[in-house]
Amino acid sequence: xxxxLETKSxxxxxxxxxxxxxxxxxxxxxxxxGVIGSNGAGKTTFINMVTGYLKPTRGEIxxxxxxxxxxxxxxxxxxxxxxxxxxxxxxxxxxxxxxxIVALAAAESPRPSFLSPLRSDKRIARAEDIxxxxxxxxxxxxxxxxxxxxxxxxxxxxMALIGNPQMLLLDEPTSGVSMDEKTGLMDTxxxxxxxxxxxxLFVEHDMDVVERYVSRVLAFYSGEIIADGQPSAVLADERVxxxxxxxxxxxxxxxxxx
Amino acid sequence: xxxxxxEISLAAVAIALVLFGFVSPGWLIFLLTIAFAKALVVQGVxxxxxxxxxxxxxxxxxxxGGYTVGMGGQFFGIHDAIAALxxxxxxxxxxxxxxxLLLTRYRDIFFAMLSLAFSMIxxxxxxxxxxxxxxxxxxxHNWTIFGWAPDGGESSQHTVFTLTIxxxxxxxxxIHRYTKAGIGVICEAVRENEVRxxxxxxxxxxxxYGNYVSAAAVSALGGGLTALATGHVDPExxxxxxxxxxxxxxLLGGLGHVAAPFIAAVVFSxxxxxxxxxxxxxxxxxxxxxxxxxxxxxxxxxxxxVSRKKAGERA
Ligand SMILES: Nc1ncnc2c1ncn2[C@@H]1O[C@H](COP(=O)(O)OP(=O)(O)OP(=O)(O)O)[C@@H](O)[C@H]1O
Ligand SMILES: [Mg+2]
Numbered sequence: 001x002x003x004x005l006e007t008k009s010x011x012x013x014x015x016x017x018x019x020x021x022x023x024x025x026x027x028x029x030x031x032x033x034g035v036i037g038s039n040g041a042g043k044t045t046f047i048n049m050v051t052g053y054l055k056p057t058r059g060e061i062x063x064x065x066x067x068x069x070x071x072x073x074x075x076x077x078x079x080x081x082x083x084x085x086x087x088x089x090x091x092x093x094x095x096x097x098x099x100x101i102v103a104l105a106a107a108e109s110p111r112p113s114f115l116s117p118l119r120s121d122k123r124i125a126r127a128e129d130i131x132x133x134x135x136x137x138x139x140x141x142x143x144x145x146x147x148x149x150x151x152x153x154x155x156x157x158x159m160a161l162i163g164n165p166q167m168l169l170l171d172e173p174t175s176g177v178s179m180d181e182k183t184g185l186m187d188t189x190x191x192x193x194x195x196x197x198x199x200x201l202f203v204e205h206d207m208d209v210v211e212r213y214v215s216r217v218l219a220f221y222s223g224e225i226i227a228d229g230q231p232s233a234v235l236a237d238e239r240v241x242x243x244x245x246x247x248x249x250x251x252x253x254x255x256x257x258x
Numbered sequence: 259x260x261x262x263x264x265e266i267s268l269a270a271v272a273i274a275l276v277l278f279g280f281v282s283p284g285w286l287i288f289l290l291t292i293a294f295a296k297a298l299v300v301q302g303v304x305x306x307x308x309x310x311x312x313x314x315x316x317x318x319x320x321x322x323g324g325y326t327v328g329m330g331g332q333f334f335g336i337h338d339a340i341a342a343l344x345x346x347x348x349x350x351x352x353x354x355x356x357x358x359l360l361l362t363r364y365r366d367i368f369f370a371m372l373s374l375a376f377s378m379i380x381x382x383x384x385x386x387x388x389x390x391x392x393x394x395x396x397x398x399h400n401w402t403i404f405g406w407a408p409d410g411g412e413s414s415q416h417t418v419f420t421l422t423i424x425x426x427x428x429x430x431x432x433i434h435r436y437t438k439a440g441i442g443v444i445c446e447a448v449r450e451n452e453v454r455x456x457x458x459x460x461x462x463x464x465x466x467y468g469n470y471v472s473a474a475a476v477s478a479l480g481g482g483l484t485a486l487a488t489g490h491v492d493p494e495x496x497x498x499x500x501x502x503x504x505x506x507x508x509l510l511g512g513l514g515h516v517a518a519p520f521i522a523a524v525v526f527s528x529x530x531x532x533x534x535x536x537x538x539x540x541x542x543x544x545x546x547x548x549x550x551x552x553x554x555x556x557x558x559x560x561x562x563x564v565s566r567k568k569a570g571e572r573a
Contacts, residue, residue: 092451102443160457
């Protein structure tokens with residue numbers, strides 16, 4: 001299988017805190033990978049480094065075999081790697097529709113037009129399709145500030161997908177979303193992702209959600225990857241149970257470790 | 259080309275103003291000319307405010323526009339008003355293209371202070387230039403328009419007035435479109451969330467750069483028209499209190515509509531004129547209270563009076 005993302009001894013230190021320690025990760029095209037780990041384990045730091053938001057202290061990052069180390073987030077986005085955020089990153093004082101339209105225009109060209117209207121009929125129609133695909137059409141004209149968390153997360157992910165990325169990194173897509181909404185949200189996202197044939201890596205605290213969608217799990221602890229493999233194997237691993245998931249008697253126990 | 263409702267209304271008001279110019283007294287024509295010319299400078303401030311940046315140094319481009327018109331006539335034999343105004347805009351664009359490279363790295367108060375610094379540097383240079391009249395500045399040479407020379411004060415005043423209205427109309431229509439175009443909306447997106455813009459694969463810096471340069475051109479046009487109207491330029495145009503006035507007018511009008519800076523500039527001129535007559539030594543106090551009132555009661559500027567009324571009618 002072709003490797004799409006590879007990191008080689010990736011390190012990140014914040015003063016004395018080691019947020020990433022010799023991370024060697026290889027992800028193949030088409031994989032759906034779950035990332036688990038307790039608070040402060042270094043999951044977001046990993047995504048931030050890979051997408052150019054944080055500069056690694058040491059190491060190498062290859063995307064489609066080419067180094068993207070030191071590239072800007074926008075260059076990495078244009079190269080085909082998109083992300084969502086732990087806290088949805090939207091344009092709060094704009095309507096949901098406008099958020100999507102801005103993303104559509106950005107995907108069309110890195111140089112926005114100076115005089116032709118952004119809200120063209122074509123873009124509005126496309127944005128409405130996307131709103132429907134993600135089941136948030138009711139919020140079309142609401143300002144983002146007036147939209148509930150779950151819908152914001154969906155808009156955030158929709159915006160990431162608009163550029164037709166080859167790979168999508170989702171940082172806790174279901175955080176801040178109520179228990180009973182989680183599966184619906186993830187189903188929506190995963191349907192969209194499958195249609196686009198995207199490789200996905202997503203961070204998730206809820207082990208039920210992880211088991212339901214992924215073919216592989218990376219377990220982070222204190223900046224290191226302590227287990228990597230099939231979900232059943234990783235979740236049964238003793239260190240993972242000690243350090244990440246806690247000793248869950250069976251399934252269905254709240255939020256996992258948050 | 260198709261025009262929307264706003265553009266047609268702007269054109270109607272412009273035509274009405276041009277006609278009004280034929281019957282109105284000279285002092286009022288002058289007041290309106292200066293107000294509308296300044297409003298163009300304010301448009302430049304507002305364009306940047308939309309992107310989240312407050313320029314405390316828009317006087318720089320106001321001054322560049324004015325001095326280019328003045329120097330073009332005095333030293334380089336450029337007497338055609340349109341040519342001089344265009345040249346002023348080009349010089350402003352060239353200067354902004356250089357300064358923008360540095361300024362777009364900064365945000366918030368750092369951007370504000372750096373823009374102020376550049377305008378004060380120009381002020382300093384002009385004050386120390388005896389060839390340009392130092393602190394006194396110099397007079398603008400008699401000018402022509404399409405080969406026609408207005409005879410005397412009254413006629414030239416009337417010509418500048420018409421020119422200002424027409425330039426104002428063209429710029430207003432362009433800005434109206436710009437605001438709704440990719441760059442305009444995405445500049446607002448930069449103000450809202452720069453990180454997200456970056457992760458859509460766009461460069462916030464490039465957007466702010468394009469916006470900064472465009473705003474400079476618009477402001478320079480305002481400076482050039484002011485020079486034609488007053489027949490005089492001096493370094494005060496680049497002084498920080500002048501830039502402060504532009505921010506004042508921008509806040510007064512609000513960011514709600516392209517017409518707001520024009521209305522606010524007229525209101526500002528009228529309030530100031532009466533305040534100076536009423537209390538010659540403490541007129542600034544009246545301006546201060548005006549701004550206080552606007553910020554407290556109309557945080558979105560005078561335009562919110564209009565938009566509120568419209569919303570009321572719709573309801
Ligand atoms: N910008 C920063 N400056 C200093 N320390 C940081 C910074 N970002 C992260 N850290 C530290 O690095 C470690 C890893 O943080 P990170 O945000 O990657 O964790 P996480 O696994 O995403 O946790 P969570 O589940 O809470 O989101 C933590 O100890 C955190 O305090
Ligand atoms: Mg995190």
